[in-house]
Amino acid sequence: MHSGSIFCHFKSKDALLYEVLQIGMRSALARQRMVLLEKRDAETTLRRLIRSHLESLLESNSGLLWEVPYDSRALNARQRHLIEELKCHYEAAWMPVLHELASTGCLRADLTLARHFIFGALNWSVDWFDAKEGASLDDLADAMVALVIHKTSR
Amino acid sequence: MHSGSIFCHFKSKDALLYEVLQIGMRSALARQRMVLLEKRDAETTLRRLIRSHLESLLESNSGLLWEVPYDSRALNARQRHLIEELKCHYEAAWMPVLHELASTGCLRADLTLARHFIFGALNWSVDWFDAKEGASLDDLADAMVALVIHKTSR
Amino acid sequence: MHSGSIFCHFKSKDALLYEVLQIGMRSALARQRMVLLEKRDAETTLRRLIRSHLESLLESNSGLLWEVPYDSRALNARQRHLIEELKCHYEAAWMPVLHELASTGCLRADLTLARHFIFGALNWSVDWFDAKEGASLDDLADAMVALVIHKTSR
Amino acid sequence: MHSGSIFCHFKSKDALLYEVLQIGMRSALARQRMVLLEKRDAETTLRRLIRSHLESLLESNSGLLWEVPYDSRALNARQRHLIEELKCHYEAAWMPVLHELASTGCLRADLTLARHFIFGALNWSVDWFDAKEGASLDDLADAMVALVIHKTSR
């Protein structure tokens, strides 16, 4: 593709960014919806949400999804607002699951902070995860669950 | 300050970035060293390492410390290498603490992955933490410890 | 032409300088080669070399050819070396002609110094020659030959 | 000396350049005056003028004397005019000598062109002369005289 060609398809580079972000978010939301449709116990659901999020981050074409918007003033208020809304919606869907886990003592922290931490831990993986090295996405998901889910010995 | 003024003090903008990164990393390392000098039990030490890291990220002048280098080709190989070395050194210092916690069953995950997740969770906080809102750095540190430290019921 | 336009065609201003120097040198060399292909007596050849050099200096687009490189650190070692090589090659081609003239007593001076002086005399003309004034390039060439070629009275 | 210190002594960098040029020109003129005071035959005088010019170019502190003004628009009209006047004066002093040599058949070329060529040949020497190598200023002066002075065999 050549320098002037994008402008046949997008009004501007920022319009392209917006499109990519939106499509990426919507695809992550769709993937997450699949997980939530199947009713499973909370821990299994959390593991599957984590796995689904890692796929959205590390496998799909939109790995930078959660990082890009933060260091860019490229989007206008309207666009930024819509992207934020999609992200809010995405993150909100985790709350009932976290809530249930907290109520059974498996998750022990302020839930909003816990959600922030879990997302941060996962999002940061784009900086160190290397598909060609040892760990698989399943390994990551298992480790994440093991890290934050407390099994009361009984 | 005016356009040409930085160049009285730094050879280039990149030289400034390097200086900021280095000073920030060294100050974070110094803060961490203070924590590790006092011998406490592993959980307390972890809590204090977390608290110290949050201070380096969110209170000091160098909030972008862990983010900047990744999306920048500004540093040459030698500079990048030194920064990486400092970061490695910094992260390595957590391992004995995590190891001890794992050995007593308080931490349950592959240790390297656990370290990545914990750092990610903390580093990501620069994107959502707002000092003027409810939670303090202590709240964050407590929540992080509660999230990952497993108390076995005795 | 506007500020950024050169950079469509050249990587940098220095790359442009290098291109200009190289093309100018190669064109001067080509012009000189034409002269040397025709076998004439040494004096005629010298006159034609002089005339050809004056054309390269004063008529073509590359009048600064022999001046620019000296007061400029714009070229890197490799580029400077190639330009020097072309210049060496160019100047070396005069030596057999000067040598023959010396052997018949028409040229009386250390040959290397003579070559330096002749080139200097010609190169310096870019500082004073004015095409709109009296003298033509032929006048210059004739005067230069008359100045340095000694006719022994027979 | 430090960046701001020149401005204690000169109004501007250009004022310094002007001062240097003027002092250099006046010193070259003084040196030349010494030569012309002693009455000798024309050839000897020419040789001594040449030698004196080479000293002004290559030995004194003002080697760039004849080159600098040409690639600089640093001087204002008034200053440029005075420097040109000094240079004119300097060059004009050679004409009687050249004229006498021409009248005896020792110099064979249009005199104005001859003067331009001789000055060019000498001025260009700053680009190739190396005091540490073989030739001395005397060698240069001898070679220059030998090159342009025609000895009629008789």
Add this chain to the structure above:
DNA sequence: TATGAATGAGAGTTCATTCAT
């Protein structure tokens, strides 16, 4: 729709000059 030369705003940098000390 695709191309790529041209544009021009803006970033990074240099350097002569100023000025408080």
Add this chain to the structure above:
DNA sequence: AATGAATGAACTCTCATTCAT
């Protein structure tokens, strides 16, 4: 006088965007 940090105009270069083909 000397200093050197600060200034700001000018230069080199980058990059998103435009436009004639």
